[in-house]
Amino acid sequence: MMRYQPLTETDRAEMLAAIGVAGADELFADVPESARTDGPIAGLPPHQPEWEVERALTELAARSTPAGAVPSFLGCGAYRHHIPAAVDHLIQRGEFLTSYTPYQPEVAQGTLQYLFEFQTQVALLTGMEIANASMYDGATACAEAVLMANRVTKRRRVVLSGGLHPHYRDVTLTSARFSGFEVVAAPTDPSDQEDLAALIDDETSCVVVQTPTVFGHLRELSALSARAHERGALVIAVVTEVVSLGLVTSPGEMGADIVVAEGQSLGNPLGFGGPYVGLFATRERFVRQMPGRLAGQTVDADGRRGFVLTLSTREQHIRRDKATSNICTNSGLCALAFTIHLSLLGETGLRRLAELNHARAVQLAERLAALPGVIVLNDSFFNEFTVRLPRRAHKVVRKLAKRGVLAGVPASRLFPEQPGGDDLVVVAVTETTRDADMDALIAGLKELV
Secondary structure (H helix, E strand, O other): OOOOOOOOOOHHHHHHHOOOOHHHHHOOOOHHHHHHOOOOOOOOOOOOOHHHHHHHHHHHHHHHOOOOOEEEOOOOOOOOOOOOOHHHHOOHHHHOOOOOOOOHHHHHHHHHHHHHHHOOOOOHHHHOOOOOOEEEEEEHHHHHHHHHHHHHOOOOEEEEOOOOOOOHHHHHHHHHHHHHHHHEOOOOOOOOOHHHHHHOOEEEEEEEOOOOOOOOOOOOOOHHHHHHHHOOOEEEEEEOOHHHHHOOOOOHOOOOOEEEOOOOOOOOOOOOOOOOOEEEEEEEHHHOOOOOOOEEEEEEEOOOOEEEEEEEOEOOOOHHHOEEEOOOOOOOOHHHHHHHHHHHHHHHHHHHHHHHHHHHHHHHHHHHOOOOOEEEEEOOOEEEEEEEEOOOHHHHHHHHHHHHOOOOEHHHOOOOOOOOOOOOEEEEEEOOHHHHHHHHHHHHHHHHH
């Protein structure tokens, strides 16, 4: 078998000897034995010609049901929206698609300018004073916000809302495990009756709350923010559906100290979990504790407008133990797609898009509530809400998927450990949802429930 390895056995032996290990296996000592394999991965075919690989992968892809090919009501942090053709056309220009990190501002003015515009858009959307040049995604931005709050308050007790998306919660818990801070997670409550203020004490660094929640409930954060500030804690607001900020009151207006969001809904298609773009905004007084990059506007020696990296407090720029973040890059191309889409919409277009999303969701919620045995749990929502079915939700969703209708996300998939959630399904509606799509869902539910 031809192996494309540049080093000989002698080369590898010399390298291992130089670092003082007997064999390559010792390099993986930190990987649990259960996670290792001592041979080829079971089920994978042997190497094949390129055309055979393409054929095999095409056949595998054909077994999937794309959200755009059938009526789809999937959401829970990843949403299908219309993306103007201009977005994809522009981000594939060579100067954007192949550009490198803007370490040298004199040759990266275009990149720095669009990052500056992106930051401006994010700050306006979230109601905050300052935003960075993006994060990997919403979940990692959430964990970074918690670490930032711990630095600002010099405390290490974090309160997580039960309405926080479980993926965001899990990333934060992983960060807590390795960074050594305490996490108090409120119980999951689909009815949205939790009292987060009661969990805040004088040792609390921050409270993390999502709006709309993972179950679709809109949150009014003003009272919670006031209570947290009384105890010296910060409020981190999480938004997974950024289009909602075109209609609802921004977290900044409700007193949030840090706002993190998933920007996928604007400019970035569904893609099996990525690549996405994390939004991060905060108050100007906290800017030196903000992770990631900050592009700024200045003037050159001749008085002409120019752009620079104002802050880059990462491990590549200062001593690792002093860095505010060890994230090594930002989602630049995805941030550009976000910026182009939002620029094409403008403020009026974003408001109309948000209004359309909400109106379509209300239309479906009213139709579902009219079905016998079906209950809509939400008193308020944007474009996503939770429905209680008279049967186990995951079985209904699976049967509808076989009929070509993606009915939503069963709550039991998000919260498998949560008792009593087997009959709940989270349903999302966007501007791409047609009346015929709703008809297909209603017809399927009438037959199955």
